Amino acid sequence: MSYKRTSKTSQMDFEKIVRFLSNELSDKEKDDFLSDEESGNVTGREFEQVRKIWETSSALKKYKMLDTVADWATVSSRLKPRLKQRTRKLPLTTMLYRAAIIIIIAAGLAFGLHKVTSLMSGHESIVVTTDANSREVTLPDGSLITLNKNSALRYNNRFNKNNRELFFSGEAFFDVSKNASLPFVIRTGNTTIQVLGTSFNVKEDTCALKVTVVSGRVSVYETKNRKNQVQLIRNQTASFEYATKKIIYGENSDLNFLSWKTGRFEFFKTPTADVLSTLANYFDKKLILNINLKDSITGVFENQPLNEILKEIEMTTAIKIEHGQDYIIVRK
């Protein structure tokens, strides 16, 4: 008896329930339904559960009134200045850099510098930092480094004699000159990047350090655990996640990892939202999306001002874009 009933609790009963709940039964049918229900065609508990779902769901339209994505953008911007500060350059190291610069300017205080930069085994340090603009630095070995905004590097006066080691934070493009006998070693927070002669981009992000190789061969490893290491070749990219200490690597699919240096943006069937977020990132604006974007964009922008780029995007898509000093806002 029981087996048949379980399989039968189905179609008929549920449709009756629907008609009952929709208030489409006559009084007599209602009575029949209720007595039927008691007699066990639908178990009382099952019916109550369905009724509960039915009644609760009528109040759930309100869920549409919230825009979680937009509200997260607000919350995230309230966290961001702090998140950025913490990861872009650790407050302590930033202070060390600042201290180091002042001391160099003051000159002759090499002794104090030793203490400040004891990490460098006590030799005179050369520190280069950037604030609002990027800049190029040529190292004693001829390597050319382009430092992005808010970045810093430091090396000592033995660089290119005993070693080619430097400390770095932020984002930079390294074009390293070849010297097979002196490996070029970059120390960042937890990771070390070691090369002989190549060019590649290094970026410290909120949750990971990212290395993308343009030419040559690069090894990336966790400073304290050399076994945690990957070897990258041309057009490969690796991310070292700070939280898990995992290194993930593969082919690089980011066409614009060097935009900060070249001012060139290339998009190939890129979703509009990603295009805007790339631009917002580059021009230091916060992106506010008030609609769901569906289209994608293919095209190249070369050293164009933001308003020009946005105008071109507006012309090819059906969206309206406004931008202010801090924002890019997208409307229908």
Add this chain to the structure above:
Amino acid sequence: MSGELDIIIRKLQSGDENFYKSVFYDYYARLTFFANKYVHDLEIAREIVQDLFVKLYERRFNLHIETNFKSYLYRSVYNSCINHINQVAVREHHHQVIKNQSEEQYTFSEEEMNVSELEHKIYTEIEKLPGQCRKIFKMNRFDGMTNSDIAETLNLSKRTVETQISKALKILRGNIYPKMLVLACFLMAL
């Protein structure tokens, strides 16, 4: 459970923005509507929950989460709501009266939390329904349309609409009360 809580706390303390984002996406709506039950103002409810996430980040090295993360979030929202209600009361000079009232009327209840949780569960399960079935169910429940109206709008027979709605209810019940179902089958099999 405590192991899970440890992981959550460690994640929070790492300051990983993606983790905050995933928690926000997961909890924002239900916490906001939970707050709205107390403050009766969606704007204020939103503000309360957004503030909670900022505080969560700022105080991440100083969190006292006793039971589990979910009730911690609900309790924090609840406390902020009561603070808000009291502040409004002070502003309106009904301080004493309303304070007494609020102490009587408002204590954090697991039951209210569970109501919000159920709502959230039902909402997410509705979103998971197959296309046509979900559309029809929402037209009925969210937009308050009758089955005949839905049938006309979609150019279907009323019977099809009813079948789709009963299908929806069947799926929803199965997913929302799964244990009960298993238990029921088990008992029947006996």
